[in-house]
Amino acid sequence: MRLILLGPPGAGKGTQAARIVESKNIVQLSTGDMLRAAVKAETAVGLQAKAVMAAGGLVSDDIVVGIIADRIKDADCKNGFILDGFPRTVAQAQSLDKMLKSKKLKLDYVIELKVDDAQLIARVENRASETLRAGGVVRADDNAEAMKVRLSNYHTQTAPVSNYYKTEHKNMLREINGMMPIDDVTLAVNKIIG
Ligand code: AMP
Numbered sequence: 686m687r688l689i690l691l692g693p694p695g696a697g698k699g700t701q702a703a704r705i706v707e708s709k710n711i712v713q714l715s716t717g718d719m720l721r722a723a724v725k726a727e728t729a730v731g732l733q734a735k736a737v738m739a740a741g742g743l744v745s746d747d748i749v750v751g752i753i754a755d756r757i758k759d760a761d762c763k764n765g766f767i768l769d770g771f772p773r774t775v776a777q778a779q780s781l782d783k784m785l786k787s788k789k790l791k792l793d794y795v796i797e798l799k800v801d802d803a804q805l806i807a808r809v810e811n812r813a814s815e816t817l818r819a820g821g822v823v824r825a826d827d828n829a830e831a832m833k834v835r836l837s838n839y840h841t842q843t844a845p846v847s848n849y850y851k852t853e854h855k856n857m858l859r860e861i862n863g864m865m866p867i868d869d870v871t872l873a874v875n876k877i878i879g
Contacts, residue, residue, distance in 0.1 A: 688792070779849075794858075795859070797858060799862055800864050
């Protein structure tokens, strides 16, 4: 099974992806996690992405498309994968289509979690204070300032991605109210993916 989880930052994509990984035995491919690992390891990609990410901006399409193209070649992706945080622009969605077509692979579903901006800002602030309380390190972009940039990028660049799937891949896009309790969102996801 091959899925895309769409939705704004803080919508719960990572949480739901982790649950799908368990139930469907497929891998989660989070470009955000991969980029944070690259920043930490100070790779060439990481050095390029670091400042953009900390400010809440989007890393270039070429970089993230390259990361995904490399990753889906790996053996553990054979059984399927969940894309979390990718594609984030229509250009990335088009590149993904080309990539999958050349490998004769098909997407099963694009699931979009819908959450209001006000709730997203509150969630990110919560995530930051919970991480601090637990003695962890808060993500460089988990603050109100960067969140405003992330949300604005979402509305201008990522929201059109769901329209892309609506028009280019009929019947593939499913919307879920991401403001429901986490378990109810999971139930709704399971209803779609079976
Ligand atoms: P995330 O963990 O998905 O919220 O991603 C964290 C940050 O990584 C984003 O704010 C972007 O700076 C960068 N990023 C992750 N995925 C992408 C993508 N598909 N395209 C561009 N930038 C991305």
